[in-house]
Amino acid sequence: MNYWLMKSEPDVFSYDDLVEKGRAEWDGVRNHSAKLNMMAMRKGDQAIFYHSNIGVEAVGIMEIVEEAAPDSTDETGKWVAVHVAPVRKFVRTVSLKTMKSDPALADMQMIRQSRLSVSALKRAEFDHIVALSEG
DNA sequence: GCCAACGTTGGC
DNA sequence: GCCAACGTTGGC
Numbered sequence A: 001m002n003y004w005l006m007k008s009e010p011d012v013f014s015y016d017d018l019v020e021k022g023r024a025e026w027d028g029v030r031n032h033s034a035k036l037n038m039m040a041m042r043k044g045d046q047a048i049f050y051h052s053n054i055g056v057e058a059v060g061i062m063e064i065v066e067e068a069a070p071d072s073t074d075e076t077g078k079w080v081a082v083h084v085a086p087v088r089k090f091v092r093t094v095s096l097k098t099m100k101s102d103p104a105l106a107d108m109q110m111i112r113q114s115r116l117s118v119s120a121l122k123r124a125e126f127d128h129i130v131a132l133s134e135g
Numbered sequence B, C: 001g002c003c004a005a006c007g008t009t010g011g012c
Helices: A015-021 A032-039 A096-101 A123-133
Strands: A003-008 A024-026 A046-051 A057-070 A080-095 A118-121
Touching: A003 A057, A003 A123, A015 A024, A015 A046, A015 A057, A015 A080, A032 A080, A032 A118, A046 A080, A046 A123, A057 A123, A080 A096, A080 A123, A096 A123, A118 A123
Parallel strands: A003 A046
Antiparallel strands: A003 A118, A024 A080, A046 A057, A057 A080
16 A cells, blocks of 8 residues: 655645545646656555645545546646545644654655655655644 | 746745 | 746747
């Protein structure tokens, strides 16, 4: 099983929106590195949902429920999307500031490449963020 | 194929 | 609102 971190601006699509819908297509990704990450996702993989711009924090866990397929919002046929479902919302959110200042997370792909909207997490990194969310 | 100009993302 | 980091575009 692999672990991921996926960003969304909460005024566009938040964790609560995902909970309300029950499941959603993670569409609109238009970056090659992010696409490669999505192509590597397998059903059952876990992903951390991160709120960019507003909040700037990890807010919960979701699961990949459908592997990469053509993005329904893409006219060109070049881009893919996965489908995700909520697993659980964090009791305490984990801020970017916290993640940046934690040596255990210094190698996180998102920390190294801050603009990447879909990034990989090592299992240890995923577990560490979850532990931080439990305070 | 290089590189300058420009656009976008996202943190602050 | 600013700016750094990237990605993309287009002239040469």
